[in-house]
Amino acid sequence: MDANVIVGTVVLAGALVTLVGLVFWSRQRIERIARMEHRSARRILKDLDSV
Amino acid sequence: MSENRTVSSELSRDLSLFHVTMMGLGMMIGAGVFVGISLSVQGAGPGGLLLTMGLNGLLALFSAMSFAELASAIPRAGGAYNFARVAFGRGPSFLAGWMEWLASSVAGGFYAIVFASFTMRFLNEAFALGLSEAWLNVCVRLLAVGAAGVFIAINYRGSSETGKIGAIFTVGQMLFVLAIAVAGIVVTILHPERLRNFTPFMHPDGWVRLLGTMGVIYVAFEGFEVIAQAGDETVDPKRNLPKAMLYSVLVVTITYLLVAFASVMAITPAAIEGEPAAGTVRQWFEQQGSEIAGFAEAIKLLMPYGGVLVTLAVLFSATSALNATIYSATRASYALGRDRLLPGLFATISHTRKTPVAALGFTSILVLAVAVLLSPKDASATASMTFLSLFFVVNLCVIRVRRHMGDELDYGYLMPLFPLIPILAIIGQVALAGGILMESVPAWVVAASWITLGVGVYLGYSRTRAAPTAEEIRVLEERPAPVPVPTGAAHRTMVAVANPYNALELVQTTHRICGVRGGSIELIHMVPVPDQVPLSDASRYMLEGREGLLEAMLSLGLQYPVSTTIRYCRSMARGIVSAVREKRIGTLILGWHGRAAGGLFTLGSTVDPVIERSPCDVVVLKNCGGNRVFRNVLVPLAGGPNGALALEIATILADPDAGCVTPFTVMTGRHLFDIEAFVNAHADRLRLPRQRVQSKAVGAQDVVAAILEEAKDYDLVVIGSTHEAAVRHMRTAPIPETVAQRCDLPLVMVRASGGIRSWIRRYV
Numbered sequence: 001m002d003a004n005v006i007v008g009t010v011v012l013a014g015a016l017v018t019l020v021g022l023v024f025w026s027r028q029r030i031e032r033i034a035r036m037e038h039r040s041a042r043r044i045l046k047d048l049d050s051v
Numbered sequence: 052m053s054e055n056r057t058v059s060s061e062l063s064r065d066l067s068l069f070h071v072t073m074m075g076l077g078m079m080i081g082a083g084v085f086v087g088i089s090l091s092v093q094g095a096g097p098g099g100l101l102l103t104m105g106l107n108g109l110l111a112l113f114s115a116m117s118f119a120e121l122a123s124a125i126p127r128a129g130g131a132y133n134f135a136r137v138a139f140g141r142g143p144s145f146l147a148g149w150m151e152w153l154a155s156s157v158a159g160g161f162y163a164i165v166f167a168s169f170t171m172r173f174l175n176e177a178f179a180l181g182l183s184e185a186w187l188n189v190c191v192r193l194l195a196v197g198a199a200g201v202f203i204a205i206n207y208r209g210s211s212e213t214g215k216i217g218a219i220f221t222v223g224q225m226l227f228v229l230a231i232a233v234a235g236i237v238v239t240i241l242h243p244e245r246l247r248n249f250t251p252f253m254h255p256d257g258w259v260r261l262l263g264t265m266g267v268i269y270v271a272f273e274g275f276e277v278i279a280q281a282g283d284e285t286v287d288p289k290r291n292l293p294k295a296m297l298y299s300v301l302v303v304t305i306t307y308l309l310v311a312f313a314s315v316m317a318i319t320p321a322a323i324e325g326e327p328a329a330g331t332v333r334q335w336f337e338q339q340g341s342e343i344a345g346f347a348e349a350i351k352l353l354m355p356y357g358g359v360l361v362t363l364a365v366l367f368s369a370t371s372a373l374n375a376t377i378y379s380a381t382r383a384s385y386a387l388g389r390d391r392l393l394p395g396l397f398a399t400i401s402h403t404r405k406t407p408v409a410a411l412g413f414t415s416i417l418v419l420a421v422a423v424l425l426s427p428k429d430a431s432a433t434a435s436m437t438f439l440s441l442f443f444v445v446n447l448c449v450i451r452v453r454r455h456m457g458d459e460l461d462y463g464y465l466m467p468l469f470p471l472i473p474i475l476a477i478i479g480q481v482a483l484a485g486g487i488l489m490e491s492v493p494a495w496v497v498a499a500s501w502i503t504l505g506v507g508v509y510l511g512y513s514r515t516r517a518a519p520t521a522e523e524i525r526v527l528e529e530r531p532a533p534v535p536v537p538t539g540a541a542h543r544t545m546v547a548v549a550n551p552y553n554a555l556e557l558v559q560t561t562h563r564i565c566g567v568r569g570g571s572i573e574l575i576h577m578v579p580v581p582d583q584v585p586l587s588d589a590s591r592y593m594l595e596g597r598e599g600l601l602e603a604m605l606s607l608g609l610q611y612p613v614s615t616t617i618r619y620c621r622s623m624a625r626g627i628v629s630a631v632r633e634k635r636i637g638t639l640i641l642g643w644h645g646r647a648a649g650g651l652f653t654l655g656s657t658v659d660p661v662i663e664r665s666p667c668d669v670v671v672l673k674n675c676g677g678n679r680v681f682r683n684v685l686v687p688l689a690g691g692p693n694g695a696l697a698l699e700i701a702t703i704l705a706d707p708d709a710g711c712v713t714p715f716t717v718m719t720g721r722h723l724f725d726i727e728a729f730v731n732a733h734a735d736r737l738r739l740p741r742q743r744v745q746s747k748a749v750g751a752q753d754v755v756a757a758i759l760e761e762a763k764d765y766d767l768v769v770i771g772s773t774h775e776a777a778v779r780h781m782r783t784a785p786i787p788e789t790v791a792q793r794c795d796l797p798l799v800m801v802r803a804s805g806g807i808r809s810w811i812r813r814y815v
Contacts, residue, residue: 004252008098015105016304019112022467023301026116027294030123030464034290041457042651044465 066284068291070218074281075274075299077221078158078375080228082165082368083271084307085361086427088314089345092336094264094490097315098252103265104311108304110265110483111272113476114442115300116466117449119293122279123463124452126288130279130379131445132386137456138448141392141517142509147444148387149505150498151276154437155380156414157497158270159199159373160421161430166369167194168343168427173362195422202374203415206381207406220371227364228306234354235313248315248332262486267428269435269483271307274372275299276438277379289463314346317353343427377414385410392513425493432491436498439480439487446473446480454664455629458656459622528593532571532612542570543634546603547627547641547661549576554599556642556676558606560704560799564638564670567703567738571612574600575630577623589619624660631665638668643791643800645673653788654800662772662802668696669802675767679797681705684712685765687758687790690724693771695733696803701769702738704799712739713765714746717757755789768794772802 033044066074084104091100121134132148171191175182182190238245254260275296285291318332329335336345351357385407388397401408421430450470452460466472487494546561548554565572576596580589600615607613620626631639643658652659654671662669684701688694701712716726726746730737737744751757762768773785791800 002250002252004098005249008102008252012102012105015109016308019105019109019301019304022112022116022472023297025467026119026297026464029467030290030293033463033465039461039463040459040651041453041462041465044462046651048465 066281067286068295071278071281071285071291072295072298073218073221074375074378075278075295076225076302077218077274077368077371078277078379079272079274079299079303079372080221080224080306080368082162082365082372083268083431084310085169085346085365085368086165086343086431087268087271087307088311088349089336089339089343090267090428090431091264091311092315092333092345093342094254094267095261096252096254097249097332099254099258099261099264100311100315101308102261103268104304104307106261107265107269107272108300108307110476110479111269111275111304112297112300113472113479114446115275115296117442117446117473117476118275118279119296119464120449120462120466121445121452122292122296123289124460126283126285126292126463130276130383130386131441131448132383134448134452135444136390138451141514143444145387145392145509145513145517146502146505147441148383148392149508150437150441150444150502151383152380152387152414153417153498153501154273154434154441155276155376155383156417157421157425157430157437158273158434159376159380159414159418160195160425161270161427161434162369162373162376163195163199163418163422164191164425164427164430165343166198166365166373167191167422169347169362169365169369170194172344172347173358176358192423196419198370198373199377199415199418199422202370202377203411203418205374206377206411207401207408208404220367220374224364224367224371225306227360227367228310230360231313231350231353231364232306232309235309235316238313238316238353242316245316245318245320248318251331251333254333259489262482263490264486266435266439266483266486267432267490270431270438272300272303273434273438274303274375276441277375281382289461293464313353314349317349319352322352377411377418380414380417381407381411384414391516392509394512429491429493429497432487432494433497436484436487436494437501439484440498440502443477443480446476449473455625456622458651458660459625528597528615528617530615532614542568542637543573544568544570544638544640545573545575545627545631545634545636545667547575547577547639548596548599548603549642550595551598551602552676553642554602555606556674557640557672558603559678560670560672560675561603561640562607562610563703564640564700565607565611568638570637571614572607573630573634573636574603574607574613574615575627576600576615576617577626578617578619579623580619593617622660624657624664627657627661628664631667636665636667637804638670639665640670640672643671643673645792645798653785654791662800665802665804667804669772669804670700671772671800673791673798673800675797675799679766680710681767681797682710683765684710684767684769685758685762686712686714686769687787688714688716688724688726688729688771689786690729691771691773692805693801693803694729695736696801697769697771697799698730698733698744699736699738700799700801701767702736702744704767704769705739705743707739710739710743712737712744714744715758715761716746716748717754718748718750719752719754720750754786755793758786758790759793762790762794762796765796767797767799769799769801772800 033039036047091103095103125133125137131151132144135147136144168191171187171194278292278295315332318335323329323335326335326338329338339345339348347361350361384397387393388395388410396409399409450473544565546557578589578592580592596617604613618626643654658671681704684705686697686701705712714726714730716724726748730746749757770787770790772787791798
């Protein structure tokens, strides 16, 4: 099999998994941040870090 | 009075998550990809087509995450323009808005051309009109102008109609695109042998061509930008804007991959054999007449009535994208006008329709010019080039805003893996811009010309007319040194003075450090004006600071060139860091009251950010006032990057005649640290004879307790601050900061500059 096919498939699969993972990770963050009362970057990072 | 009157610019807030997501999808899905598929197969091969879609989607997501974070914190109309203004100030923000205006306008013209090309080709074949290529081109241009005109009129009707009409068109095009995707899956099940269409996987020139095709069709992944523009009109923007951006990129990437896959699977062996010069799918696409015709021909092979279906799909998709880009470009130029970076005419809002009518008019000129003058490929590459430039700026903005204003803004979304994501996006964008150069030189020429024109407009018009905004740092009073300050490499020391008492505490240390390092002194006082007090009353809050500056001047002015400045900023830390950067300060000296801040901060809401962000050596003094003589100075060390500076400052502050400095370390057994070797390695920085610097090591498990116990026998403690990122020590304060809080003695905390981090901090 052409090496390009193997490399290309791995790269494409990796890109898709990363893409979907980042979107759902971000969505989870948005919902958690929406429930926070104070939302400065430092406060959010502390609250996210403490869970 | 009329000079002070500002343009009223209220927009109605009635776009939901569905509307703004559809707005982004409408701009992305369709016209760009229909053209992009043909260009990508020819440029990169069938496998390269799939990689182009997948990798562009990931790269677009990185930028979308930056847009999402910024839009959630700064949800106003203007998008990238606003982000750049908050992050970098007027000049870069004008250029961002200027590029955004062109990018969206060019994209609008591009979509008009695509719509007209597909429609006229279909009509020419369906009704056997027999138009020659020349007449076909004339008809395409006329139809493109007509289509653009229709959507200019729709945008004139108002944003709500724009969002709702866009949503209807987008739903329609999604149905057509899904039909193509489903047909592709069916063909794969019925004819698995056609998977051989992906052989050879890549273009013979290999992976290099991939960058070029990714760059040219990147415009097809642009659309979340429109969502950022809708900040003033979206319900619950802090939550809905970031979600809409991320969802639209996810949906669009998966859809593109399915359609791209279907397009390749559609080609039958008979079709390839029917083209004499075609042996592969890539060559078959090259044989289909114009550079954008391959996709339509492939879909004709894929399903019955494929030609009609494609024409309808393009009709829906190109028009909705055209609608969204006109909307985006209009908002970009409106924001420039609103802040008087372009003539106030751009901010004029129609009394009847509540839309920015003049901005729409100027945008229309650009859209129509592109529709008449540029080829589809050059229009696509030009739009991609300007969007890449714009996103480059936005990815810098998100780093800068989080670092410098993160404590002040109210975020709805913070991206994970910061700052890796924007850094990867920047690297990818630079690579794609290089790829575009291989494919379309006119794209670079147009983009560079527009940016040059923008710089000219800014310098010639905007710079002196821009409206001030509340977020800006303002210089209230500035006095240069009475004697000329040495320029060039001369060391500059800045002293942040709060009041007369604080000034007296700082002068002795400043005097000693400057005595060794030389150079000039800049005294700065940040005016703490409460938010509810108008800035015009700031002078009432300047008295203490002015007295403090005077005290410091009296003590230091005889020996050193001293200049003073009084500034206002909403955040004192940001104001100080900004002044450090602007005046290229080498050492910053400030005082600390010595009380533990608790909560989010270790030393305080001003000291912590100043230590974290200043691109220079920072010296923080606690209880060091008066004419104290420090005979015994303790320097706790653990091998961190700030230890050498701590050692240097300790030897500067120790009594030059009889002072002794003790480098001290606590051996916990967790890591080996040779303190004697460390001192010897930095012997050139010692300002005392080497025999008066005697190191000491003790064994203990509680490092803080051991340092505090040892400190009882000393006059002064000099300690380097932690070098960990702020986020890493939010749960528990790090050792140096804990020592600083608990130590009752005079204490100096230092943070050294240097390395790539400080260089980046100075500019980003």
